[in-house]
Amino acid sequence: MFTYPEKLQPGDRVAVLSPSAGLPAVFPGPFELGLRRLRDEFGLVPVEYPTTRVLGATPQQRAADLHAAFADPEVAAVLVSIGGDDQLKLLRHLDTALLAKHVKPFVGYSDATNLLHFLWNLGIVGYHGGVVMVQWGRGGMMHPATSESLRRALFTRGVHELRSPQEYTDVDRDWADPAALETEPESMPASPWSWHGPARTVSGPGWGGSLEIVDFHLRVGHYLARAEAYDDGVLFLESSEEMPPAAYVYRVLMCMGERGLLQRFGAVLMGRPKAWSFERPNGPRARAEYVDAQHGAVLRALGEYHPDALVVLDVDLGHTDPQLVVPHGGTITVDGAARRITVEY
Structure with a gap:
């Protein structure tokens, strides 16, 4: 049996982490655009952490940010800035009991597959798709189909x-x-x-x-x-x-x-x-x-x-x-x- 996390409400605070590559430090443009759309179009309040804009943060530092985001009762969901290729290194530093106790939506894809698998093993539903720098930070405007899918996943229950x-x-x-x-x-x-x-x-x-x-x-x-x-x-x-x-x-x-x-x-x-x-x-x-x-x-x-x-x-x-x-x-x-x-x- 899998547990679905609670859905978001407008005005909720959401963690924006870089558990893979710290590319917001290199390309602030799409990252800032994505944050703005989270605020203006989704009505959410993005919250950054110490390694969100740090390139080359250690797996232990990135895991600490993940723990802090999940444990914070004022943070309703955890989003990621971008993918990468070494999130696997975080998993041995994760506190299984902490993540199992503080169930909340985790959204990401690509290298975030690692964390989605970790949560799957705890019986927690995650959401594959959507990173701040790509889907929210898309040039011109968010794609309507992507935006609708993310909104339904974050805010609504039911079959789509x-x-x-x-x-x-x-x-x-x-x-x-x-x-x-x-x-x-x-x-x-x-x-x-x-x-x-x-x-x-x-x-x-x-x-x-x-x-x-x-x-x-x-x-x-x-x-x-x-x-x-x-x-x-x-x-x-x-x-x-x-x-x-x-x-x-x-x-x-x-x-x-x-x-x-x-x-x-x-x-x-x-x-x-x-x-x-x-x-x-x-x-x-x-x-x-x-x-x-x-x-x-x-x-x-x-x-x-x-x-x-x-x-x-x-x-x-x-x-x-x-x-x-x-x-x-x-x-x-x-x-x-x-x-x-x-x-x-």
């Missing part, structure tokens, strides 16, 4: 249907350029979600997040639950701006299969792949080839290890824009006959 967008983008903005904060990113047509497998309904707790961070946990092993804990759940995964090759995606899923984990989930949602980066500014053809290769890797692994799984590809839950919030530990229902995905916030 996720819907495939008509347009999306995976092109990053140059935060060193002030114009990136003033203009909206250019979008392109979004292919509809791709459904595979039996026309049945799967409903269960969500688990997953960043494919690369799930790989961390497969390697380390300390923070994985017993295999049967994932029975009948909904696995959701997304690949990051590092744009892992299809062979890597297949191998991560292969290892999940060899551990007997992949077979436990009744349904699998794979995020729309991000196929553009500053290092690899792919054009339309290269983008399509990258996406097709990743689709092939996912379907190949599931065909080998879990051919009866209900699979949906290109769900907008990852590093592309717009982004839909998914409850980690909360109920996700995948209806293969009606081709609908609903989540319980």
Whole structure:
């Protein structure tokens, strides 16, 4: 059984932490924009901590900020500034009893998958999606679909249907350029979600997040639950701006299969792949080839290890824009006959 945290009210104080990279110190523009939108558009009061704007803070220092935020009775939720690649180092410094006692919404994705998994093991629902510098700090305005999803996750209870967008983008903005904060990113047509497998309904707790961070946990092993804990759940995964090759995606899923984990989930949602980066500014053809290769890797692994799984590809839950919030530990229902995905916030 999972516990849903209390919902927010306008005027609530929310912690804004940097448990991964302290990039607000390097790029204050999108961070300040995100804070302003939290205040002006969401009616919340962001509260910073000692390491929020510190680059290179130690895992112990970042863990101390996390403890302080969760223990503070005047803080209603914990948000993160941005992702990174070493949040895993925090986990051994965390006070399990403190976090279990002070249940409140934790919102983030990418490297924040580490903390979402830690809370999942305590039976606490977290929210995969939304960081201050990206979704709240988006150039021009917040994407309406992202804003609606975050509002529902933070402020409301009940079932919400996720819907495939008509347009999306995976092109990053140059935060060193002030114009990136003033203009909206250019979008392109979004292919509809791709459904595979039996026309049945799967409903269960969500688990997953960043494919690369799930790989961390497969390697380390300390923070994985017993295999049967994932029975009948909904696995959701997304690949990051590092744009892992299809062979890597297949191998991560292969290892999940060899551990007997992949077979436990009744349904699998794979995020729309991000196929553009500053290092690899792919054009339309290269983008399509990258996406097709990743689709092939996912379907190949599931065909080998879990051919009866209900699979949906290109769900907008990852590093592309717009982004839909998914409850980690909360109920996700995948209806293969009606081709609908609903989540319980």
